[in-house]
Amino acid sequence: MTFGDILRTAWSNLTRRKVRTSLTSLGVTVGIFTIVVMLSLGVGVQRVIQQQFDAIGLENVVVQPRDAERNPYTRYVRPEREVVISPAKIAEWQQMDDIVSVTPIVDVNESISKRLVLPGDAAATIAVGVDPGIGINNPFETPPTALAGVLRPTKDGEIVISQRALRRLGLTAEVNNLIGQKVQLVMETPRGESQSFDYTLVGVSSVDNNLVALTPNDSIALKAWWFNEPDLLDKEGYDYALIRAKDLNVARQLTTQLRAERFRVQSVETVLELASKIFLVINIMLGSVGGLALFVATIGIMNTMIMAIYERTREIGTLKAIGASRGNIRTLFMTEAGLIGLFGGIVGLLGGWGVGRILNRVALAYLEREEVPIRGDFFYIPPWLIGLAIGFGLVVGIVAGLYPAARAARLDPIKALRHE
Amino acid sequence: MGQSTSLIRTTKLQRTYQMGKNTVQALAGVDLEIERGTFVALVGPSGSGKSTLLNVIGGLDRPSSGEVWVSDLELGQAPDKKLVSFRRDRVGFIFQSFNLLPTNQAWENVALPLMLAGRSRSERRKRAENLLEQVGLGDRADHRPAELSGGQQQRVAIARALANDPVLILADEPTGNLDSRTGRDVLLLLQRLVREQNVTLLMVTHDMNAASYADRIVHMRDGKIEQIETIERTAEAVA
Numbered sequence: 178m179t180f181g182d183i184l185r186t187a188w189s190n191l192t193r194r195k196v197r198t199s200l201t202s203l204g205v206t207v208g209i210f211t212i213v214v215m216l217s218l219g220v221g222v223q224r225v226i227q228q229q230f231d232a233i234g235l236e237n238v239v240v241q242p243r244d245a246e247r248n249p250y251t252r253y254v255r256p257e258r259e260v261v262i263s264p265a266k267i268a269e270w271q272q273m274d275d276i277v278s279v280t281p282i283v284d285v286n287e288s289i290s291k292r293l294v295l296p297g298d299a300a301a302t303i304a305v306g307v308d309p310g311i312g313i314n315n316p317f318e319t320p321p322t323a324l325a326g327v328l329r330p331t332k333d334g335e336i337v338i339s340q341r342a343l344r345r346l347g348l349t350a351e352v353n354n355l356i357g358q359k360v361q362l363v364m365e366t367p368r369g370e371s372q373s374f375d376y377t378l379v380g381v382s383s384v385d386n387n388l389v390a391l392t393p394n395d396s397i398a399l400k401a402w403w404f405n406e407p408d409l410l411d412k413e414g415y416d417y418a419l420i421r422a423k424d425l426n427v428a429r430q431l432t433t434q435l436r437a438e439r440f441r442v443q444s445v446e447t448v449l450e451l452a453s454k455i456f457l458v459i460n461i462m463l464g465s466v467g468g469l470a471l472f473v474a475t476i477g478i479m480n481t482m483i484m485a486i487y488e489r490t491r492e493i494g495t496l497k498a499i500g501a502s503r504g505n506i507r508t509l510f511m512t513e514a515g516l517i518g519l520f521g522g523i524v525g526l527l528g529g530w531g532v533g534r535i536l537n538r539v540a541l542a543y544l545e546r547e548e549v550p551i552r553g554d555f556f557y558i559p560p561w562l563i564g565l566a567i568g569f570g571l572v573v574g575i576v577a578g579l580y581p582a583a584r585a586a587r588l589d590p591i592k593a594l595r596h597e
Numbered sequence: 598m599g600q601s602t603s604l605i606r607t608t609k610l611q612r613t614y615q616m617g618k619n620t621v622q623a624l625a626g627v628d629l630e631i632e633r634g635t636f637v638a639l640v641g642p643s644g645s646g647k648s649t650l651l652n653v654i655g656g657l658d659r660p661s662s663g664e665v666w667v668s669d670l671e672l673g674q675a676p677d678k679k680l681v682s683f684r685r686d687r688v689g690f691i692f693q694s695f696n697l698l699p700t701n702q703a704w705e706n707v708a709l710p711l712m713l714a715g716r717s718r719s720e721r722r723k724r725a726e727n728l729l730e731q732v733g734l735g736d737r738a739d740h741r742p743a744e745l746s747g748g749q750q751q752r753v754a755i756a757r758a759l760a761n762d763p764v765l766i767l768a769d770e771p772t773g774n775l776d777s778r779t780g781r782d783v784l785l786l787l788q789r790l791v792r793e794q795n796v797t798l799l800m801v802t803h804d805m806n807a808a809s810y811a812d813r814i815v816h817m818r819d820g821k822i823e824q825i826e827t828i829e830r831t832a833e834a835v836a
């Protein structure tokens with residue numbers, strides 16, 4: 178018997194009991210559908226997250242100084258720093274090969290009171306904070322744009338204010354006229370001392386917060402005055418440095434090196450590795466649900482095949498009498514079982530794909546309504562999942578067919594021919 | 598053994614069945630020789646071992662002792678694989694209840710042995726149509742068994758038995774499910790095939806009228822051959 182003959186024969190046997198064949202393969206469909214939906218969700222979400230991380234840039238390394246051990250008697254004193262991100266360090270890093278950029282960042286504590294003062298005719302005052310400008314976009318927020326001028330100050334003495342600050346100053350209408358204007362930040366200590374710092378307004382950012390952006394040096398100057406520590410930069414250095422490496426490998430090497438130098442280093446990659454571990458566990462768990470369904474489907478196919486063999490005992494006897502070998506009979510029934518599994522798998526795959534597409538639309542509509550700037554397919558079927566679904570269906574069918582087919586092959590032709 | 602003209606030769610053939618403590622002797626020492634190109638009828642009361650003998654000669658069953666030769670193959674000792682290819686390539690079976698595959702068209706049923714032998718579909722179709730023509734069903738090639746009368750179904754089964762160009766056709770009560778008129782047509786067809794194609798036909802029946810179409814009648818009783826009669830055919834009986 179050629180492969181084509183076996184397929185054709187199996188097919189005509191299956192189509193003679195269409196309802197039973199369909200119902201039996203429905204079991205496989207449910208199992209494969211579950212697996213496809215679950216795995217495509219796992220893969221899709223992981224991909225979306227990966228894309229968000231890619232947008233952030235995995236080659237970014239955030240370095241922080243390390244605080245020295247705290248002395249319990251100096252609880253109220255700011256901790257000493259064990260390693261410092263000094264301007265010299267920044268320069269050193271900038272000199273390294275394969276480094277794209279190094280940005281020092283200063284965190285001007287929220288609790289340091291600052292007021293933004295607009296002098297002149299439109300005089301107004303509001304309380305503001307200083308944006309540390311970590312430089313990594315939060316993937317769950319729309320990245321800010323410059324409504325006027327630039328997004329970040331490039332020279333000392335420049336300031337960028339936020340849209341909200343502008344609104345609260347009552348100046349929304351005249352955004353463009355404001356660029357180049359003089360503004361002041363006024364600081365006041367609890368003791369009542371105050372100091373004002375002059376800046377030139379160079380931009381308005383679209384962010385909806387109360388922060389203003391300064392250069393690191395200007396931020397340091399604010400802190401130095403507040404803590405009454407003129408050489409703050411030399412003593413404590415910057416609060417962060419954002420190092421942009423050429424690629425992921427460089428970032429990885431850099432991370433190890435900086436950790437060896439006792440800096441605290443966060444790289445997004447670490448987070449991603451953790452995330453993918455979690456997703457692996459979730460995928461396995463969800464996949465097991467489908468696996469259970471497939472186990473039930475296997476029993477269903479077995480049952481159907483045993484029934485079919487019982488009904489067709491005389492046929493099997495006839496085939497054997499006219500020269501079918503055990504192998505022919507076994508192959509024939511294995512093929513029938515395999516086809517049931519295969520159809521179940523294909524239908525389950527198509528179903529899972531269709532449902533995934535619908536849910537993608539729903540999710541997209543939801544995200545758009547909630548203004549979350551994440552796009553992408555949460556249900557994603559990679560090529561390997563197509564292969565897995567169809568292959569699994571086929572394997573389930575073949576495995577289910579093993580025992581019934583062996584039974585059919587073993588039938589004694591004389592008894593089989595006498596069977597009613 | 599191969600030098601004589603006999604196609605089938607059994608010696609001291611026994612087939613016993615163990616039923617609990619009882620031993621049933623279905624064949625109790627059968628010595629039989631059948632020549633090539635003869636139409637042999639096997640008759641006898643129910644339970645006399647006719648079907649058992651047929652099955653052993655057809656390689657479906659194995660003797661408990663004794664030998665059964667078909668041409669140059671001793672079936673009792675032949676390995677399973679040999680028996681399968683023997684059935685597939687050299688024997689044709691005809692059953693009382695036709696045993697056609699219901700999903701297959703007439704021609705596909707006829708071509709089944711050729712399919713098992715791995716012949717191409719176009720070759721099968723050609724040969725099957727040819728055979729259906731011979732049994733007078735040239736216009737029914739694409740019908741399914743359910744669309745055919747009993748006599749027509751049995752003729753399809755006869756065509757199937759001829760498909761592999763067998764040396765031996767074994768028929769177990771081929772007219773048992775047919776009315777006498779249709780039965781007569783089938784018997785005449787079988788008779789004609791033996792004559793024209795020089796094939797050997799062994800037919801089990803318990804109908805003496807059916808047996809009278811044969812060249813020789815083997816009478817069995819209690820697993821033994823009781824008597825063999827040779828029919829002297831006159832010219833008018835052939836017509």
Ligand SMILES: Nc1ncnc2c1ncn2[C@@H]1O[C@H](COP(=O)(O)OP(=O)(O)OP(=O)(O)O)[C@@H](O)[C@H]1O
Nearest residue numbers: 614616621623642643644645646647648649650803
């Ligand atoms: N599988 C079996 N197990 C036990 N005994 C069997 C088996 N097959 C046949 N026999 C016995 O062997 C004997 C011969 O049976 P067989 O079928 O050859 O008879 P037969 O001549 O064909 O009868 P009938 O004309 O009724 O078909 C019977 O007594 C039967 O009961």
Ligand SMILES: [Mg+2]
Nearest residue numbers: 647648649801
């Ligand atoms: Mg019988």
